[in-house]
Amino acid sequence: MGIHTEPCGLHCIKMNHIGVVRGGKVILEDINIHIHCGKLNVIIGKNGAGKSTLVKAMLGEIPHTGEIVFTNQENGQVQSLHIGYVPQSINIDKNTPTSVYDLIAGFSSRVPVFLKKSRREYEKIREQLSYFQVEHLIDEQVSNLSGGELQRVLLSLATIQEPDLLILDEPASGIDQNGMAKFYRTIYDYKNNHDLAIILISHDLEYVAEYADEVILLDTRILKDGPPAKVFESEEFRSVFGSVRYPLEQEGAK
Incomplete structure (x- = not known):
């Protein structure tokens, strides 16, 4: 396709000290996320952890403290950030x-x-x-x-x-297993062939373990972040999701 572009690895998106307070309640506190193009970053957490609020803050839809900065590491230049967004659902x-x-x-x-x-x-x-x-x-x-x-x-x-950052807010919600597998494979292929970073909000932990480059475990604050194995095997993960374990590698994955 004409839009095919290899990830350069030089574009960097930093979310520095993002915080959200609504009605006197702290929804998000001191969120720091650092991502590069060519990476699939998945945010997980229980219901009410602040995942959708974080998406709204990224999109500038709600007031928040902190800043979101998009830079080119090659020259340190701050650039304008173009965001693409796929919501959980739309009413038609x-x-x-x-x-x-x-x-x-x-x-x-x-x-x-x-x-x-x-x-x-x-x-x-x-x-x-x-x-x-x-x-x-x-x-x-x-x-x-x-x-x-x-x-x-x-x-x-x-x-x-051709956005710099693609935000997907639980986009596979309500899709059957076959459709879900196809969706994650499509996203995985897309991020490998385009110069952008992807942030995905997901509850589909098996697919997260298989396809994510980085996982961010959220509960008002970032409890744990890193490669899937590091997060899934952590005490923080068990404190949120219990002792359930998910395969970190599957035969024929990817």
């Missing part, structure tokens, strides 16, 4: 006539889609959808898509402008 009226093409073109094109359907734009969007194996859905109504199909279309939408 079953009666809406919006097609997959309309959805993506409406986001990526400066010309209203109802005024002009550009053949060039159509092929560009088809190519983008093909990376996530959903190019055949380009003319389908968004309201008719399955959960897995919709998530791959939203991935196409979130990445069409």
Whole structure:
């Protein structure tokens, strides 16, 4: 595909001392995360740990203390950070006539889609959808898509402008096992072939153990972070999830 770019490893995203207080309650405290392009960073934690709040802080949707800085390590230059985002779910009226093409073109094109359907734009969007194996859905109504199909279309939408950071907020929620396996494999392949970092919020611990480069265990503060083996074998992990163990390597993984 035309958007194929190898990760350079030089772009660095730092979240320094992020904190969120709402209604007098501390939701997040002193969150420090340091990630590089080409890495899949997965945030795990129990319900209410502050994972979705952290996503909203990253997106600038809620007030927070601290800062988020995007730099090029080669020259130390601070750059503007372009974020792509795939939410946990979106509400779509079953009666809406919006097609997959309309959805993506409406986001990526400066010309209203109802005024002009550009053949060039159509092929560009088809190519983008093909990376996530959903190019055949380009003319389908968004309201008719399955959960897995919709998530791959939203991935196409979130990445069409080649973000520096892709944030995925439990995007595999409600997808069956086959769809979930395909989703994680797609994300793994994408981060290996594009110059971006990925932050994924997930409860799917077996897939996290298999595919993550770095795991961040969150409960208001960061309890533990590092490679999957380090986090999954820690006392902090057991204090949150109990004594359940997940395979850190599986035959035929990746």
